[in-house]
Amino acid sequence: MSGTWIALLGFGGMLVLIALRLHVGVAMFVAGCLGYMYLSSGSALFAFLKTNAYNLFANYTLSVIPLFILMGALAEQSGLSSALFRAAAAFMGQVRGGLAMAVIAACTAFGAICGSSVATTATFGRAALPELLRNKYDGGFATGTIAVGGTLGILIPPSVILVIYAIMVEQNISHLFMAAFVPGLLASLFYLVTIFLVARRKPEMAPRHEPMARGERWKHAKAVWPVLLIATLVVGGIYGGVFSPTEGAAVGTVALLLIGLAQRSLGWAALRTSILNTASTTAMIFVILMGSEIFNAFLALSQMPMQAAALITALGLPPYGVLAAILALYILLGAVMDELAMILLTLPVFFPIVSALDFGMQPDDLAIWFGILLLMVVGIGLTAPPIGLNVFVISAIAKNVPLARTYRGVLPFIAADVVRLVLVLLFPGLALGLVHLLA
Amino acid sequence: MDHTVATQTPEPPRVPRLIALAAKVLAMFGGAVALAVAAVVVVSVLRRWLFSQPIPGDFELAQIGTAVAVFAFLPYCQVARGNIVVDTFTSTLPARLRGRIDALWDVVYAAAMGFVAVCLTRGTLDTFASHEVSMVLRIPVWPGVAFGALSCAFLAIVSLATAHGLMRTRA
Numbered sequence: 001m002s003g004t005w006i007a008l009l010g011f012g013g014m015l016v017l018i019a020l021r022l023h024v025g026v027a028m029f030v031a032g033c034l035g036y037m038y039l040s041s042g043s044a045l046f047a048f049l050k051t052n053a054y055n056l057f058a059n060y061t062l063s064v065i066p067l068f069i070l071m072g073a074l075a076e077q078s079g080l081s082s083a084l085f086r087a088a089a090a091f092m093g094q095v096r097g098g099l100a101m102a103v104i105a106a107c108t109a110f111g112a113i114c115g116s117s118v119a120t121t122a123t124f125g126r127a128a129l130p131e132l133l134r135n136k137y138d139g140g141f142a143t144g145t146i147a148v149g150g151t152l153g154i155l156i157p158p159s160v161i162l163v164i165y166a167i168m169v170e171q172n173i174s175h176l177f178m179a180a181f182v183p184g185l186l187a188s189l190f191y192l193v194t195i196f197l198v199a200r201r202k203p204e205m206a207p208r209h210e211p212m213a214r215g216e217r218w219k220h221a222k223a224v225w226p227v228l229l230i231a232t233l234v235v236g237g238i239y240g241g242v243f244s245p246t247e248g249a250a251v252g253t254v255a256l257l258l259i260g261l262a263q264r265s266l267g268w269a270a271l272r273t274s275i276l277n278t279a280s281t282t283a284m285i286f287v288i289l290m291g292s293e294i295f296n297a298f299l300a301l302s303q304m305p306m307q308a309a310a311l312i313t314a315l316g317l318p319p320y321g322v323l324a325a326i327l328a329l330y331i332l333l334g335a336v337m338d339e340l341a342m343i344l345l346t347l348p349v350f351f352p353i354v355s356a357l358d359f360g361m362q363p364d365d366l367a368i369w370f371g372i373l374l375l376m377v378v379g380i381g382l383t384a385p386p387i388g389l390n391v392f393v394i395s396a397i398a399k400n401v402p403l404a405r406t407y408r409g410v411l412p413f414i415a416a417d418v419v420r421l422v423l424v425l426l427f428p429g430l431a432l433g434l435v436h437l438l439a
Numbered sequence: 440m441d442h443t444v445a446t447q448t449p450e451p452p453r454v455p456r457l458i459a460l461a462a463k464v465l466a467m468f469g470g471a472v473a474l475a476v477a478a479v480v481v482v483s484v485l486r487r488w489l490f491s492q493p494i495p496g497d498f499e500l501a502q503i504g505t506a507v508a509v510f511a512f513l514p515y516c517q518v519a520r521g522n523i524v525v526d527t528f529t530s531t532l533p534a535r536l537r538g539r540i541d542a543l544w545d546v547v548y549a550a551a552m553g554f555v556a557v558c559l560t561r562g563t564l565d566t567f568a569s570h571e572v573s574m575v576l577r578i579p580v581w582p583g584v585a586f587g588a589l590s591c592a593f594l595a596i597v598s599l600a601t602a603h604g605l606m607r608t609r610a
Contacts, residue, residue, distance in 0.1 A: 249477075
C-alpha cells in the first residue's frame, strides 16, 4: 500500500474513533502510533517517543500557553470581567441596545488579556447575562451576543490558537498577534453595528437603560484601570518588541496576581480555582498537542501532504478558488469538530497547498494572512450550529434560554463575520499592514 | 479553551478519594511551578531593562518549569474530565451504553499513557547515561524526563480509576 493510502486510512480511522467519543488527542495518538509503526517499525516509534513528550512540553515557545491561560483565569477569578462590563455599561447603557454593546466592549478589553474564547464566554455569561435579562433583553439576543463576544477572546490577540498556528507553520508569534489586531478590532466594530441594527429593527429585544449619574460613571471607570493597564502593557510590549510573548504573558500573570492580592479581590479560594482551571485547560491542549505530534510525524512519513500539494498545484486551479474552498471546508469542519484539533490535523495537509498558491505575496506574508483568515473561520465555527462551543458554554449558564433561541440570536452576528472574512480576503493589507509597519 | 462540551458526562465519575486528592495536589504543585516560571521571567525582564543584565539561562528555567507544570497538570485533567469529547453521533445512545464506551476509551487512554511512561522511562535512562545537560545552566535533563514518566504512569492509573468509576455508576 502506498503512503498516501495509509495516510487516508489513518485519517479515516481517527475520525471514526473521534465520532465514537474517544478524546481527540488520544485518537490522534493511537492512529499516529499505528501508522508510524506500519511505515517504519516498532523500535523507531519507541525511539521517537523516548523524549518526544518531554521535548514538546519543554518547548520555550509553547510555554506561553499555560501562562496566557493562567493570566486569563486570574483575571476572571479576580472579578475583572464584571468590572469591565459595569464600566462599559455605565457609558453605553443609555443607548438602545447599550448593554449588549457593553458586553462587546468589555469582551474586547478582556480579549487582550485572555487567549481563550470559551473562558471569555463563560466569564461574561456569569458577569453580564443576569444584568441583560434583568433589563428585559430578549433571551436569545442576550446569549447570542455573549457567545459572539466570547470569540473576541481569540480574535483579539493574544490567542492560543494563533500561538499554535505560529509554531506549526514556523512563523513569528508577535507578527501574527500584530496581524490579528486590526481584524480583531473590526470584529468588535461590526458586532457593535450589528447590535445597533438589530436594536433598531426590533426595539422590543433591546430596551433602553436608565442613564447613570456622571460621578457614578467615573467610579466604575476607575475600577478597570488595572485590567486596561495590564492589557496595554502585555499587548503593547509584545507589539513593540520590548518582550517576547512568553515574557509578556509572565508580566501579565504576575501583575494580575499582585494587583489581585493588593486589592484583596483574589483570595485563596479564587487562586486555587484559577490554578485548577488552568491545569485542566492546559492539560487538555497539551494532550492534543502530544497526539498531533505523533500523528503529524506519521503523515510526514507517508508523504501524503506533499503529494496532495503537488496534485493541487498541477491542476492549476485559480488561487482564490482553492483558498475559498479550503476556508469553506474549515467552516464545515468547525461545525462538527473541536477547533484546535481541526487546525492541528488539517494544517500539515492544507498549509503546503496554500503555500504553493500564487497570490503575489511573500511566503511569510502569505502564511500570516492565511493564519488570520483561519482564525476568523475558527471564530465562526465557535458560534455556528450545530456544534458551536461558545453556544454550548453560554447555554450551560443560561438554563432558561433554549439552545435554538441562542442560535437564532447568533445569526445576525455570523452575517457580520462573513462580511469581515470577505473583507480580509479581498484586502490582505487589513492584516498585513500593521506587521509591515511595526516589524 | 476548556472544552467541557455540554454533552459530556455531567458529573465526573467517582474515583478513590486518595487518587483524586493526589491529582489535585499535583495540579496545585504544577500551578506553583508555573507561577515560579512567571516570576523568574519577570525578574529577568526587569533586570534586562534596568541593568541590561537578564538572568542567564532564564529561558531554560522556563522550559524545564513548563514541562514539569504541564506533566503535573495531566492527571487532574482526567479526574475533572477536561478532555474533549465530540458528541455528534453518540448523544442518542442510552446513558448506560455511553458510560461503557467512555470506560473503554479511558482504558485505551491508560494504555497509551502507560506506553508513553515506558518510553519516557527509557528516555530517562538514556539522558542519565549520556549526562545530557541544558546549554547555559548545565542542568541535567534526566530529572525532568523522569518526572514526566512518573506523571504519565500516574495518569494511566487515574484513567483506569475513572474507567472503573464509569462502569460502577452506570451499572
